[in-house]
Amino acid sequence: MPTCHQIILCTCPDKDTAEKIAHLLVTGQLAACVNILPGILSVYSWQGQVESAQEHLLLVKSRKDHYQSLEKTIRDNHPYEIPEIIAVPVEAGLPEYLNWIDSCLSSS
Template identity: 65%
Template sequence: MTQAIVTLCTCPDRNTAEKIARLLVDGALAACVNILPNVMSIYSWDGKVESAEEHLLIIKSSTQNYQDIETVIISHHPYELPEIIAVPVELGLPEYINWINSCHASK
């Protein structure tokens, strides 16, 4: 069985977030994508401290799909350097983890 992962990605607006989320789920690359609106990000960019209100994608998938997820995000994201961070799921309800891992096989 492949490892389940959660990938985080911030988007500048709801339309971008929804577009990427739908591409990932419709393409069977992610079992589920949550969109959290109104996330305030404070970050360093080009030597300055910046801030922006963003939408956070929480993408549940398997490691098997990570490269394709990264490709979709990069292809449809307006940022020069989008946040794409994947972390392994160490524990979780076994049935839910099995569902995440089975979603890529459904298409």
């Protein structure tokens, strides 16, 4: 059963940036929870070159109706010229957990 919930992926260059964005999203009631996975190695193409960097990955639990505000908050507080912000729909989930996400988000 499809839901309106999303997991948003966002890589950050360091722990401080990751924690700052996570706290802004949760305290702003744009996300119910943000997991920070440290120590990932990203290999990517940038300006015609293959680059690699150690990063922190944010897994943001939210809903579609909060995406625009969530994206703006990340963009306004992220040091990358083009930050990774990718929303993946949640196809199914434990109903109690999805209800908990809803209870943590602003009603706007």
